[in-house]
Structures are given as C-alpha cells and as structure tokens.
Amino acid sequence: MPAQYTRNFCIIAHVDHGKTTLSDRLLEYTNTVAHRVMTEQHLDSMDLEKERGITIKSHPVTMTYPAKDGHNYKLNLMDTPGHVDFSYEVSRSLAACEGAVLLIDAAQGVEAQTVANAHLAFAQKLKVIPVINKIDLPSANLELCLKQLEDILAISAEEAILASGKAGIGIVEILEAVVQRVPPPRWTEYPQTRALVFDSLYDAYRGVISYVRVFSGVIKAGEFMLLLSNGVKSEVKEVGVFMPKMTKIGALGAGDVGYIVSNIKDPSEIKTGDTITLSAKPATQMLPGYKEVRPMVFCGLYPVDTSDYEKLKAAVGRLRLNDSAFVYSSESSVALGFGFRCGFLGLLHMEIIQERIRREHDVDIISTYPSVVYHVVKHGGEMIEVDNPVNLPDPGTILEIREPTIKAAIHIPNDSMGDILALVMEKRGVLDHTDTLDATRVMLTCILPLNEILVDFNDRLKSVTHGYGSMDYELGEYRTSDLVKMEILVNGDPVDAFASIVHREKAEGKGRELCEKLAEIIPPQMFKVAIQAAIGGKIIARDNVKEMRKDVTAKCYGGDISRKRKLLDKQKEGKKKMKQFGRVSIPSDAFIRVLKTN
Numbered sequence: 001m002p003a004q005y006t007r008n009f010c011i012i013a014h015v016d017h018g019k020t021t022l023s024d025r026l027l028e029y030t031n032t033v034a035h036r037v038m039t040e041q042h043l044d045s046m047d048l049e050k051e052r053g054i055t056i057k058s059h060p061v062t063m064t065y066p067a068k069d070g071h072n073y074k075l076n077l078m079d080t081p082g083h084v085d086f087s088y089e090v091s092r093s094l095a096a097c098e099g100a101v102l103l104i105d106a107a108q109g110v111e112a113q114t115v116a117n118a119h120l121a122f123a124q125k126l127k128v129i130p131v132i133n134k135i136d137l138p139s140a141n142l143e144l145c146l147k148q149l150e151d152i153l154a155i156s157a158e159e160a161i162l163a164s165g166k167a168g169i170g171i172v173e174i175l176e177a178v179v180q181r182v183p184p185p186r187w188t189e190y191p192q193t194r195a196l197v198f199d200s201l202y203d204a205y206r207g208v209i210s211y212v213r214v215f216s217g218v219i220k221a222g223e224f225m226l227l228l229s230n231g232v233k234s235e236v237k238e239v240g241v242f243m244p245k246m247t248k249i250g251a252l253g254a255g256d257v258g259y260i261v262s263n264i265k266d267p268s269e270i271k272t273g274d275t276i277t278l279s280a281k282p283a284t285q286m287l288p289g290y291k292e293v294r295p296m297v298f299c300g301l302y303p304v305d306t307s308d309y310e311k312l313k314a315a316v317g318r319l320r321l322n323d324s325a326f327v328y329s330s331e332s333s334v335a336l337g338f339g340f341r342c343g344f345l346g347l348l349h350m351e352i353i354q355e356r357i358r359r360e361h362d363v364d365i366i367s368t369y370p371s372v373v374y375h376v377v378k379h380g381g382e383m384i385e386v387d388n389p390v391n392l393p394d395p396g397t398i399l400e401i402r403e404p405t406i407k408a409a410i411h412i413p414n415d416s417m418g419d420i421l422a423l424v425m426e427k428r429g430v431l432d433h434t435d436t437l438d439a440t441r442v443m444l445t446c447i448l449p450l451n452e453i454l455v456d457f458n459d460r461l462k463s464v465t466h467g468y469g470s471m472d473y474e475l476g477e478y479r480t481s482d483l484v485k486m487e488i489l490v491n492g493d494p495v496d497a498f499a500s501i502v503h504r505e506k507a508e509g510k511g512r513e514l515c516e517k518l519a520e521i522i523p524p525q526m527f528k529v530a531i532q533a534a535i536g537g538k539i540i541a542r543d544n545v546k547e548m549r550k551d552v553t554a555k556c557y558g559g560d561i562s563r564k565r566k567l568l569d570k571q572k573e574g575k576k577k578m579k580q581f582g583r584v585s586i587p588s589d590a591f592i593r594v595l596k597t598n
Helices: 019-029 047-052 084-095 112-123 142-153 171-181 306-321 347-360 414-426 457-464 504-521 561-581 588-597
Strands: 006-012 059-066 072-079 099-105 127-133 194-203 207-216 224-227 233-242 246-249 257-262 275-278 297-303 327-333 337-344 365-367 374-378 383-386 398-413 430-436 441-449 470-481 483-490 500-503 529-535 538-545
Touching (some): 006 019, 019 059, 019 099, 019 171, 059 233, 059 257, 084 194, 099 112, 099 142, 112 127, 112 142, 112 470, 127 142, 127 171, 194 306, 297 306, 297 327, 297 347, 306 347, 337 347, 347 365, 398 414, 414 430, 414 457, 483 504, 500 504, 504 529, 504 538
Antiparallel strands (some): 059 072, 194 207, 207 257, 224 233, 224 275, 233 257, 297 337, 327 337, 374 398, 398 470, 430 441
16 A cells, blocks of 8 residues: 555553543454454453553554545554553654544543643654543533643644544544544655664564564565664564554555564564664664653562572563663672562553563562662762662762652642642652642642652552542652661661662651561561661661570479579570570561562
8 A cells, every 4th residue: 555545643641541442443443353353452462451451562553444535544553551651652652653642531631641642742743633532421521621622732622523432432533533634654755664663572483573663665574674773684584564463464665564573583682762774775874763761760679489580581581672661680689699670660660560570471579679760979079870779889988869859740639739738748849830720620740759759659649639630750850868878787787688778857767667567577586686777887776576485494393583593594695695696597588578568
C-alpha cells in the first residue's frame, strides 16, 4: 500500500481512562481480530496487565480501514500505558507516530497524566485528536470536559469527538478523524533505508526480535542490516507486522510498523532508540530517537537461594532488552551474598520488574530498601554520585550532600486541600503555587524531595482524596539538605543491607522503628544482643533481642540461698564471656521479612 494511505497513531491518556477498551473496539470494527477470538483488554498480553487492569508495555497493531473517501487505509495503532512510571513507553510510541488520540474520561475530566502526555505529543509536533470517552456514564459531565480541554490544554472544543469504548459509540468518527487529520508518514523521501527501533523482545529460539517503524526505504528477508549506533551487521531472517499476533510478510516499506528477526542473539547489541539501515547502502544520519531516560530509584535485588544467581543474571539481562529505562550492575552484600544494584523510573516500575522476574523467569528474590542518587560534594570540590548508602564516603570528608527533588503537579478536589498540604509538609515539601481548574478541582504545584515520595506518597494521596487525586511529576534540581547515613548495628557489627541515607530530623524515628522490627524478627540468642541505630559514632535508638534462659537453679531443692546465688553468678560470667566472643548469625529469612515489611 502506498505511504500516502498509511496512518501511524497512538492512544494516550491518564490511567484508567479507557485506552485499551477503545483499542478493542477499533480492532473489532476493522475486523483485525475475529469476534470469536476477541477478549477484553485484547492488547494487554501479560497476565500482570490483566490482573492489575493497567497497561505496562505499548502494543503495536496494524489495521486496514475502508474510509468514506473510497480508499483503503493502513492504520498502525499503538496502545500506550497511562501511569507516570511508564511515560518513557509513551515517548517511545510517540517517536514512531504522526498523530495521537488523546482520551479524556467524561466523568473525571482532564487529569495530571492527561496534561503530561498531551505536552509530550505537542513536543514531538504530532497532530492531537481529542476524544471525550465514557459519555454513556450517568456521571459524565461533557460541558466541564470541553471547557477544561480549552482552558488547560488549549485545544478547540470543536475538534473533540464524543465516544464510548464500552458501548462502541463514535468509533467510525475516530477512524475518519485519524484518516483525515493525521498526516501521512514523514521523512519517506530520504534516499537510504532508515527504521527506528522502538522496542525489542528476546525469543529463546529466534534471538532478538526488534519492533521497528520504517521511515524510508524497504527492508526484506535476506538483506543485511546495520545498526548505526554500534556498527553491528546482521542478516534479516524475517520481517512482519502485528495483526495483533506477529504475521510474516514479504517486505516492510516506508511508513510501516512491524518487526525484524535477525541473527543477533546477544540482547545487549540492540538498543531501543537505535536506527537500522541496510549495510549495502547505509544511511549516515540517525533518526531522532526519544530522549534518554535516567533511572530515579535504586535498590538491590538478591536471589533468596544463592544458587539462583545465574538465573537472576539472565532474567535482568532479558528485561533490560525491552525496557531501556531499567539498568543494573553487579554488587555483593555480606548479609545477602551476590546480587544486582538495579535502577528504576519509580516505585510501580520497580514492583512490576520484580514481579516479572518472579513470574516469567521463576526466580525468588528479595530487594533492599529503595534509595535515590545523591550528589556528594567533598572538601576540595570533588563531586561524586552515590546510589548505595554503603558507598557514602567518610563524614569527615563530606562538605555537603545534595538530594534530587521533583516538581509535582497534584490534581485534587477542593475539600482535600488541607490534608494534602499537611502531607506535603510532612514529606519536607513546599507548595510552589495553586491553580484553580474548575469549581471543584485545584492543581497544586509542589517541590518535594524524591526520597520522601518513594514509599507511600501515592497511596496516601489516593486515600486522603478518596481516589480522586492524581499526580504527575518531573525531575527537578538537586538541593543541599541535612542528610546523614544511618547504620543498623547488630551486636556492634554494622549490617550493610539495612544502611540508609535519611534526613537528620527523621533519623531517630526511623531508627527506632527498624530496631523494634528487627528485635521481634531475629530469633532469641544465648546472650542478650543489642540492636542499635547509629549515625557515625552516635547511637540514636536501641532495642534488645531476647536471650534464651536456662533455669540453672532447678536442681536446688531448698537449702541455703548462697547456693542459688553461686549458680546464677556462674551463669552470668558464662554469658559475659559468650558475649565477648559470640557472633550473631542472622537468618536470611529475617532480612527478607524486615525488607518486605519495609
């Protein structure tokens, strides 16, 4: 099909605004998927996505649509995730498109992630088609949605299409709008073949499968391809499109979205965002990929059974292939053995990766407490990056520690304002400014330390606003803060798995909490064991592990008290000696239980 009759578009929206349901209706209407094999959330291929009701990976699919102007059009659709942690997936999909369908829930209006995704699309100079979804809901407020569309996103309300993915309303209008408003593929006249790799997948039998958007030229099986970033050459074994299953075809032409199977077997050789060209007549200029993403949250991942280390190594290598935002490096811990230091975009991203390692690769793992990347300035002006508390230099050499902040846009109902401000203050944040969205909703712009929102901020935001609050954030600047390294000592020995970098004001409370938890979990020892939280040489919290007691006076039947005293003193001396030479071996399941409750 000529490139002028091809349209590449994606669906973007906030979490739960109905992207995948709308994709289902488009697949049904264009007969891409037969009705008998159609399932709900058809493009969500992972069990994890169906269970949680969220999209984690963007899914490409090719449809054929006979438009009202008499021509058949090839429509390449990408369904994208809505959660803030997966915004890099959205930026990857946008780089491979010319248009975007922006969904807005008729009952909820414009949310935080709607704004963020719309700005991503505007930045890529894509044609945005606004669609008000779920208009059949009794709580739908069309007037408000159209007003927000103009006020917040500066898109004319006349452009909006009213639809319902569930009821199948407005599907033809959306398809016609894509055909009429989205421009045909760009950069097709470039003389050499160029294709953008926007995702990849590892197959045990076929090696690395690259998901590509071809911008110019033709790629077919039997030709030799070249990766522009690292100069790797490889023979193309198979090309095809997604219908939505992989379907082999003869050649991929300009404007097509499909996959390439080559004889590359090493996952690290293909990078997402790379440009593929033909080695016989190579292009010199790379396609503009999406911006490189940097991980914001780090934690250590260790196998529960140390013999699973190689399995875990293979698992993280394969996940890195189709998730360019996930990074890892080897590390070892005295308490937990060999493992990996892993970087993620956020907490949900971390949770999903861990769950995928457990399910898809069958490795039982534990993770250490999450931390962020700090900038440590030493005396003399040298600046180092620290993502693991164990690597923090000696406090005497540190001039200052800077922590990363985020600029958060928090959309909340008016009546939750007081509670949210209290939450922001508790997390050491400051309110920058407030914008009134409409009669019932406001948007707060806050500056918060990234370290403070890691664990429970999103959950508490949802509970305070009864599920109506939403948040989007972007990384801000680094700010100097009074941060200290808190260590946990068991019988005087520091345990590296529990070390953390905390704000001085919060150290005592956190230390006390951790000591209490450990004292409960570590089994009783032969002598009293002190568990202490320390900053440098100063102990800030303490608790004791219970000691086992043997009743040494059991054999004394009556008689003088001095006999009992003598036996008790002897026991006391023995315990003292044991404490000097004894070592406390903490069982690995104690670490697992503490880290899990964290």
